[in-house]
Amino acid sequence: MSNDFAQFQDAFFEEAAEHLAVVEEGLLQLEQHPDDLDLLNKIFRSAHSIKGASGMFGFNAVAQFTHKMETLLDLLRNGQAAVTSAIADLLLKSTDCLKTLIDAAKSGTPVDNETVQRLTLGLAAASDMNVKAESKVEKGASTSLSDPSPLTPHALRYFHITWTPPEWLFQRGLDPLQVIKELGDLGTLSQVAVDVSRLPDLAEIDPERCYLSWSMRLKTGKDRQVVEAVFDFVREDSALTIEEIRDKESGVRSDGAKASEDRAVTPHASRLTPDGSDSEPKPLGEILVESGVVSRAALDGALAQQKRVGEILIEQHAASPQQVEQALQKQRQQEAASQSKKADTASIRVDTAKIDKLINLVGELVITQSMLSDLGTRFEMSQIHVLLERMAQLERNTREIQERVMSIRMLPIGTAFSRFPRLVRDLSAKAGKKIQLVLSGEETELDKTVIESIADPLTHLVRNSADHGLETPEMRLDDNKPEVGTIRLNAFHEGGNICITVEDDGRGLDREKILAKAAKQGLIAENEKLTDDQIWSMIFKPGFSTADKITDISGRGVGMDVVKRNIENLGGTISIKTEKGRGTRFTLKLPLTLAIIEGMTVRVGRETYIVPLLSILESLQPRSESVKTVIGKGELINVRDTYLPIVRLYEVFSLQPEHTDPTKGILLILETEGERVVVMVDEILGQQQVVIKSMEQNFRKVEGIAGATILGDGTVGFILDVRGLLEIACREAPLVA
């Protein structure tokens, strides 16, 4: 059963994350509109769902904590308490805490109990302050939290159980006998009695209804949570009492709470992972004992002497206890992080409409295929036009299916944007600035993997805008600007790309400051002539920061280079537009998907290569007078008064070209990381979408080649890596095989 359960757990975590997002978003809005009852109801519903589900899955701490939040939310909902910023803040912090609790439940790691306790108390205090009547519920919940059963787990206990199953029990295919059998497995059942009083006359019996109820006595070594867990699947609408009989004589201890609200749960139920302990290797000591080399006592003695590395270091004064504690903390975090990474099963929620559409298209494809094979069996040359028509239809079907399948991986970018309202709220509080966040284009769709990988770079850009871009309210007022600064996040499609802009109306980049800093760090020579774009791109250099002081938000000069690298890894570009005193805009240009790129097929000699269309600026056939040489060798071409170096693809790749004269071949002007290069090929064949295939899978990375693809005729073509080409060309001697 545990395996099935684990499967449901994944669904729970996924849903919990969604509900948490709703709660957080709702709370942020609630701060602006404290009287919005619909909003409160929405938050309440999500919190309630988390509580219910976590209780069912045995995440006790989560359920308890959510219950506290719910109590407070309920008060707000009933108008017994008002939404103040203090309460909103408390609830937001609680949401964070809940998130960590759920993560902890997921990875099975311990949580920071102090925070949980503090917030629990805070929530209780906030609820208590307002209404006395609620305190009863509070107490009820908190006793079961702080009341680990007074009995030792292995002592035998007696439970008196009465159970009236819901009438729909049979309709859902559940068998009461199974439940009773399962109880029997826990210990010894006695005095099992069935109550048939509700049973109607035979003529009136509805065979799909359950009219029976049972009472029984269970003698078991397990505690009550285990007993309750047996009823997990039939609990809904059941009338269930489980009373523990303390002593046969002294009577009944009445902690038989109704099985509706506080579902206490077994601690081990939260670790329902497949049991792998059998296959684990034994510790060395065990093996030694087993093989009779040492005695058990000797081993225990040796183990008692063994110390933790941390303790030894402290003893030798190599590290302070605090340092060791910090390191341990870090280790735990890393463990948790690696575990949660492992636990993450990638899944995607797809709109049913998308799948329906896909099924329709597959239907069409099948029809086209049968028409074609029908035509094939009795084909005559006179029907060639029919054949061509059907082929065209097949092509259309295929293309549509391809697009639809790709769109399944597409998610609205709003999922990545949703974290920013909270971020900006916290940043504005921390930096003492008034910031307004405007989101647009949230419905723009892009590939799931792309969304996941841009979340961090975007966060960084927003932080930067809040910290460096926007001024303090006083400075803004001095500059005749509105007191509240604005950060705009926008996403839209442009060509085959998606553009995301992060824009602020702050102070803009300071040209002089950047130049001075760059000169100081030796990135540029003093008095070097630079274009604006070149200057702005300085901020992407590692270790570059113009911030006067380092804050805990940003300013360490780590980050912009990472942002740029991440974006480029996705095959995208980042550009800056800025105006002093008016603001800065970062534009990220990203491909829609990572698996397919738009490419230009070119020919060199007898080989075909694909150049990513994104990197092509233009192509041209030069006149002989615009090609110049430097030192007799290095070729330059004049493109609208800028001289660019020419790289001959056949030289770099040691091929046999058709043309060696630039005026006969075709020159492609390519751009990579802001650098331009002209690549010479024999001919441009056309433009097409290509599926990227890995070269590393069976071979290795080849310099100058980004990947392979399969061309229309079934042979392999290579996709050029413009950056790599440039690197090969820059080397003194070309690499010859």
Added chain:
Amino acid sequence: MAAAQPETAMKGLHRPSESAMGGSQFLTFNLGEELYGVDILRVQEIKGYTAVTKIPNTPSYIKGVLNLRGTIVPIVELRTKFGMPTIEYTMFTVIIVVVVKEKVMGLVVDAVSDVLDIEKRDVQPPPNFGARINVSFINGIGKSGDKLVTLLDIDHMLSGEDFQGVAAAAA
């Protein structure tokens, strides 16, 4: 190599009775007059030679890559790898697709020959030719009747830095 192979259908020369004695089955192929063998369990398939796409800036014995049902498979020309003269491809020229450390690769050979059982005691260690010939990718010399089969260690042969590391100079 030592694992006994299940007896499978074989051609007449050698009876299955020999096979269960710690020998192995080898797919043998020709390069010129010489006979070579690879462990048959490493062979994924044999296919006729089709044109490949040359990979720029790789050693000459790496013939190129091939589209094998959607995956990109590098093709090694064994003649060049062994420093033998290249010949015109004929209708017998085939690509033996082998699996080397989870990577799939193809070997171009003159022709496939046979599947042979070679017992362990019929395999002698690689001869020592001194510096003249590199024998590091030879597992041993197998005897099968009056035939001599050079047994190749394809793991060693096809997992050097040419296949994994950065660009290496020609062999």
